[in-house]
Amino acid sequence: xxxxxxxxxxLVEISNRLxxxxxxxxxxxxxxxxxxxRTLQKEFVDIEAKFYSEVHALxxxxxxxxxxxxxxxxxxVKGSYEPTDEECLNPWRDESEEEELARAVxxxxxxxxxxxxxxEEKPAEPPMDPNVKGIPxxxxxxxxxxxxxxxxxxxxxxPILKCLEDIKVQLHEDPIGFTxxxxxxxxxxxxxxxxxxxxxxxxxxxxENPLEFEGPEIYSCKGCEINWKxxxxxxxxxxxxxxxxxxxxxxRTVTKSVQADSFFNxxxxxxxxxxxxxxxxxxxxxxxxxxxxxxxxIRERVVSRxxxxxxxxGLDDDDDDYEEEEEEEECSEEESEDEEPAPRRRGKRGxxxxxENPAECKQQ
Amino acid sequence: xxxxxxxxxxLVEISNRLxxxxxxxxxxxxxxxxxxxRTLQKEFVDIEAKFYSEVHALxxxxxxxxxxxxxxxxxxVKGSYEPTDEECLNPWRDESEEEELARAVxxxxxxxxxxxxxxEEKPAEPPMDPNVKGIPxxxxxxxxxxxxxxxxxxxxxxPILKCLEDIKVQLHEDPIGFTxxxxxxxxxxxxxxxxxxxxxxxxxxxxENPLEFEGPEIYSCKGCEINWKxxxxxxxxxxxxxxxxxxxxxxRTVTKSVQADSFFNxxxxxxxxxxxxxxxxxxxxxxxxxxxxxxxxIRERVVSRxxxxxxxxGLDDDDDDYEEEEEEEECSEEESEDEEPAPRRRGKRGxxxxxENPAECKQQ
Numbered sequence: 001x002x003x004x005x006x007x008x009x010x011l012v013e014i015s016n017r018l019x020x021x022x023x024x025x026x027x028x029x030x031x032x033x034x035x036x037x038r039t040l041q042k043e044f045v046d047i048e049a050k051f052y053s054e055v056h057a058l059x060x061x062x063x064x065x066x067x068x069x070x071x072x073x074x075x076x077v078k079g080s081y082e083p084t085d086e087e088c089l090n091p092w093r094d095e096s097e098e099e100e101l102a103r104a105v106x107x108x109x110x111x112x113x114x115x116x117x118x119x120e121e122k123p124a125e126p127p128m129d130p131n132v133k134g135i136p137x138x139x140x141x142x143x144x145x146x147x148x149x150x151x152x153x154x155x156x157x158x159p160i161l162k163c164l165e166d167i168k169v170q171l172h173e174d175p176i177g178f179t180x181x182x183x184x185x186x187x188x189x190x191x192x193x194x195x196x197x198x199x200x201x202x203x204x205x206x207x208e209n210p211l212e213f214e215g216p217e218i219y220s221c222k223g224c225e226i227n228w229k230x231x232x233x234x235x236x237x238x239x240x241x242x243x244x245x246x247x248x249x250x251x252r253t254v255t256k257s258v259q260a261d262s263f264f265n266x267x268x269x270x271x272x273x274x275x276x277x278x279x280x281x282x283x284x285x286x287x288x289x290x291x292x293x294x295x296x297x298i299r300e301r302v303v304s305r306x307x308x309x310x311x312x313x314g315l316d317d318d319d320d321d322y323e324e325e326e327e328e329e330e331c332s333e334e335e336s337e338d339e340e341p342a343p344r345r346r347g348k349r350g351x352x353x354x355x356e357n358p359a360e361c362k363q364q
Numbered sequence: 365x366x367x368x369x370x371x372x373x374x375l376v377e378i379s380n381r382l383x384x385x386x387x388x389x390x391x392x393x394x395x396x397x398x399x400x401x402r403t404l405q406k407e408f409v410d411i412e413a414k415f416y417s418e419v420h421a422l423x424x425x426x427x428x429x430x431x432x433x434x435x436x437x438x439x440x441v442k443g444s445y446e447p448t449d450e451e452c453l454n455p456w457r458d459e460s461e462e463e464e465l466a467r468a469v470x471x472x473x474x475x476x477x478x479x480x481x482x483x484e485e486k487p488a489e490p491p492m493d494p495n496v497k498g499i500p501x502x503x504x505x506x507x508x509x510x511x512x513x514x515x516x517x518x519x520x521x522x523p524i525l526k527c528l529e530d531i532k533v534q535l536h537e538d539p540i541g542f543t544x545x546x547x548x549x550x551x552x553x554x555x556x557x558x559x560x561x562x563x564x565x566x567x568x569x570x571x572e573n574p575l576e577f578e579g580p581e582i583y584s585c586k587g588c589e590i591n592w593k594x595x596x597x598x599x600x601x602x603x604x605x606x607x608x609x610x611x612x613x614x615x616r617t618v619t620k621s622v623q624a625d626s627f628f629n630x631x632x633x634x635x636x637x638x639x640x641x642x643x644x645x646x647x648x649x650x651x652x653x654x655x656x657x658x659x660x661x662i663r664e665r666v667v668s669r670x671x672x673x674x675x676x677x678g679l680d681d682d683d684d685d686y687e688e689e690e691e692e693e694e695c696s697e698e699e700s701e702d703e704e705p706a707p708r709r710r711g712k713r714g715x716x717x718x719x720e721n722p723a724e725c726k727q728q
Contacts, residue, residue, distance in 0.1 A: 015676065016676060019509075019675060019676025019677075019679075020462070021465060021469055022676075023462070023675055023676075024462060024465040024466040024468070025466070025469045025470075026492065027492050027496065028466075029495075029496075030492070030496060031466070032447070033440050033441075033446075033447060033452075033498065033499050034499060034671065034674070034675065035452040036440055036451045036452045037437055037499075037670075037671035037674075038454050038457070038671055039447075039452065039454060040436055040437050040440075040671075041671050041672065042454075043433055044430060044433050047426065047433075048668075051422060054422055055419055055422060058422070059415075062412070066408060069404045069407055069411075073401055076397050076400050076401060077397075083397060083400035088396050088400045088403065090402050090403060092406075092571065092572060093402070095399075098384070102388040102395070104388070105388045106389075128390065128394070130391040130392070132393075132394060135394055136394070145383075207456065208456060209456070210456055211677065211678070304408065304412075305405070306401075307398065307402055308575060310401075311383060311387055311398065312380060312382075312383025312384075312386075312387075313383075313575065314575070315379070
């Protein structure tokens, strides 16, 4: 293999070369006409860029219409607003099914509790307080249900994410972009009430490669500082390392801080590499590409369809795909782990499982 | 396995069930609040549907701006318009590279022709006529380069697709949708000059499942009749079958017509099943889903970026993915082939190869 190239990259390079040679073998006047088509294509993307700018303006217009709905959702989730009976009607749904299931689940719970023959592996969960406020752990359960988010969430992140009260999107008109705001209840971990991640987009064909334009694209992002309370920073871990003195042969143990896996690393994205052709640049670029996808996904799917991700109605096959990759990745991580055992990334096969019963949380 | 379900469908069903149970186990007032969030979600999709309608109106507006560019492209491809020198400038490109490659290719050709020691497997291709009109086989080469199209193209389709002069999209405003027009030069195969495929879209949440709405969706399509010239219909083949008389035991051979694999089946999509729950309905639905994807792809990618698919500049990784699946599929097809050998679907590994040298075509 050519240095550092994947098989797929190599195939692309070979294919590009073959295409270029085929074009080069055409008579000059045919190649000249192809150049004329490229000129037309350039005119096309210049107009298309204006189309996408108009779409973004439309998005900003509609964002104002969505905002009151999201605000009311936030209040219902937090428990600061109790919906009226009328607001709770879902006329398109067959609610008798849900009622029946609710009765069945209740009956099962009672049977379980009195069934002495069943081995009790862990103490029965106390039922959720029927007078509980709002919808407990709403956003935390979305993190559990959506593979892309679940994969980022470590065990030590969970109690913090249970304090997540809302995710909001603020759109920026000029230059275009958006900010994700993660609103937290007062908590024991950091003093911030809002953590932000800002994405900058561009909606213009690149000067050097104008024909590659396919619409607005995220090109950079900015996190925020988290003011961790003492000893609560889950994004660092201390590791102990034994060092042997070169000549004396004596051994000492040093402690050093290294980055720990955590969802909260999302707020410290790597800086864009200055030299885009360096070896490290391609690693960073891969990290940023993944980050942009997550930001885009949260904006497009999570914020606008939160209730469906909470109930599971809106989870799709993509979640499954993502999960499989996650499992593979985990193996290789195991091999490369060379320092002291860190909180393990959990192999959440049940990612698409039910929203956790909030009563469970109290046990952590 | 449960009757007819794939593993993935079963997992989805189990997951849905678990989600439903988890929701059912919540206290009634929490479930009530979730219903209020669904009501808000319904309001959201109703507004979102208006947003998408506005986007479609914008698309229609921009379509008028794109049309003259596509018209000029068509004329250059057909050779009815010769671009000016200024129109052939691609100032953002390094054209010296192309020139250099062209010289190299030319030199190689000359060497090849005079190198007597090289085994000559087939006669050398005559170079393309330097005075050729337009860009020969422009659309045919796009079919060859794009896996999704290449897979549909059979060997017997190729000479017909070499007569394809343009693909145009006509947008419909109300009800929304679009028609793909395939314009052909006069040919020996059919008398039509245009073959059409019409797609109907809807941009309203479904009444029974409003929350599933995610934007405009193709929901039906209509082909067109092809007036095949006598003996030229590539979409049917005749097969011979031996029949044994039940009592007498005598054998006779009957001939019957069956559908043959062909790109031109694209113009005879299956009718929507009347009973969507019948066994055959899910097969038809799968065929239609694939058809809608192709229609969408031609509209979104092929027509708007034709030159980049011709030169190979605009082919992406998706093409690769598609190809791998194709290879797998072919194996199973081999097993199920039970009648007399039909023109085989070609395992085009070189799908992303160079646009065929038009000189080659003359040999077929």
